[in-house]
Amino acid sequence: MDTYDFSGKKALVRVDLNVPQDANGKVTDDNRARAIVPTVNKILKDGGSVILMSHLGRPKGKVNATMSLKPIGEHLSSLLGKPVIFAADCVGPDAKAKAAALKPGEVLLLENLRFHPEEEAGDEAFSKSLSELGDVYVNDAFGTAHRAHASTTIVAKFFPNDKLFGHLMQAEIDSVGKVLGKPQRPMTAIVGGSKVSSKIDVLQNLIGTCDELIIGGGMANTFVKAQGGQTGASLVEDDLLETARAIIKEAAEKGVKLHIPTDAVVADAFAENANTDQCAADAVPDGWMALDIGPKTIEAFRAVVLRSKTLLWNGPMGVFEMKPFQQGTVAIAQAVAEATSKGAFSLVGGGDSVAAVNQFGLADKISYVSTGGGAMLEYLEGKVLPGIAAVQG
Numbered sequence: 001m002d003t004y005d006f007s008g009k010k011a012l013v014r015v016d017l018n019v020p021q022d023a024n025g026k027v028t029d030d031n032r033a034r035a036i037v038p039t040v041n042k043i044l045k046d047g048g049s050v051i052l053m054s055h056l057g058r059p060k061g062k063v064n065a066t067m068s069l070k071p072i073g074e075h076l077s078s079l080l081g082k083p084v085i086f087a088a089d090c091v092g093p094d095a096k097a098k099a100a101a102l103k104p105g106e107v108l109l110l111e112n113l114r115f116h117p118e119e120e121a122g123d124e125a126f127s128k129s130l131s132e133l134g135d136v137y138v139n140d141a142f143g144t145a146h147r148a149h150a151s152t153t154i155v156a157k158f159f160p161n162d163k164l165f166g167h168l169m170q171a172e173i174d175s176v177g178k179v180l181g182k183p184q185r186p187m188t189a190i191v192g193g194s195k196v197s198s199k200i201d202v203l204q205n206l207i208g209t210c211d212e213l214i215i216g217g218g219m220a221n222t223f224v225k226a227q228g229g230q231t232g233a234s235l236v237e238d239d240l241l242e243t244a245r246a247i248i249k250e251a252a253e254k255g256v257k258l259h260i261p262t263d264a265v266v267a268d269a270f271a272e273n274a275n276t277d278q279c280a281a282d283a284v285p286d287g288w289m290a291l292d293i294g295p296k297t298i299e300a301f302r303a304v305v306l307r308s309k310t311l312l313w314n315g316p317m318g319v320f321e322m323k324p325f326q327q328g329t330v331a332i333a334q335a336v337a338e339a340t341s342k343g344a345f346s347l348v349g350g351g352d353s354v355a356a357v358n359q360f361g362l363a364d365k366i367s368y369v370s371t372g373g374g375a376m377l378e379y380l381e382g383k384v385l386p387g388i389a390a391v392q393g
Helices: 031-035 037-046 070-080 093-101 117-121 124-131 154-158 167-181 200-207 219-226 238-253 295-306 327-341 351-359 374-380 386-392
Strands: 010-014 049-053 084-086 107-109 136-139 163-165 187-191 212-215 257-259 263-267 276-280 289-293 310-314 345-348
Touching: 010 037, 031 037, 031 070, 037 049, 037 070, 037 167, 070 084, 070 107, 117 124, 124 154, 136 154, 136 386, 154 386, 163 167, 163 386, 167 310, 167 345, 167 374, 187 200, 187 295, 200 212, 200 238, 200 374, 212 219, 212 295, 219 238, 219 289, 238 257, 257 295, 263 295, 289 295, 289 327, 295 327, 310 327, 310 374, 327 345, 327 351, 345 351
Parallel strands: 010 049, 010 136, 049 107, 084 107, 136 163, 187 212, 187 310, 212 257, 310 345
Antiparallel strands: 263 276, 263 289
């Protein structure tokens, strides 16, 4: 991206403008839109023009006015400080005419790609139609890099010599490289969230990389029960107790220090106004459920985080959306920020942990906050993402 000369070229840029909006179409969180600005500005500064393509929501291959990208184009115009031309479709006469008429320094936004079923099907003819709009293909949409869709993967084959990653995509790849490639030691992975089932592959991949592994959130209950603990009415995946034991055994064999909660904040119902108490993580009373890590665990986890040089955090420590059960997640977020200020490299990835650092105002104190939820999860599992392979291939 830094060395490519976009002068006089039309750059077809896949971005992720799948941003939340209110009932009036006003953008309520523009982090993803802001993240693409450096890529767009570099192309324009070189004397190129930009054709942006994105999806929004899940229109299931049909035109749906409530999922039009038009209002987002207006918001983008204010972020870029210049008009954004809008095409009423992403292929066909209007898109072709507007792309053909585009002058250096101008920006065109195509309508929602997913209004066409061919996008998610990865249709070759549809990809070719998209490719005919530009001279160079730039993928800057990490959030969809795990999908082999027309605009994220297939289109790249029509640009054998002119395909590259945008600044955002490159930053995502580089930051994961710092964690999974050759991390500074000690490297600690903090994995939370509600279920072990969604994180098995992540845990198994990380055991080969990290020095210390912290497990929190609802998934920790399965590990507590796997070691013979009483978990009351807590969320437990009984069919994964053997898997949890296998992960504990593998960590021990590979010399990875595994940290599981020793105490918990418990409630008699899954509700903000439930009665709460604290107890040992392996002695949760019948009818009660663990909804956050307790003070002793916070102290222990914090000490691990602060002695680390590389940190990966994926998944909250408790039900942080409810005030009585957010202390663990807040404490971990603060510890990661503190370790970062002392020179550690920190990567926060996955929807809930990203939401947490944003909610607690700590995003700017983390080395890198990923924009991709599912994509980041698959990357951490060690999978090859089709959107990355298509550009690198």
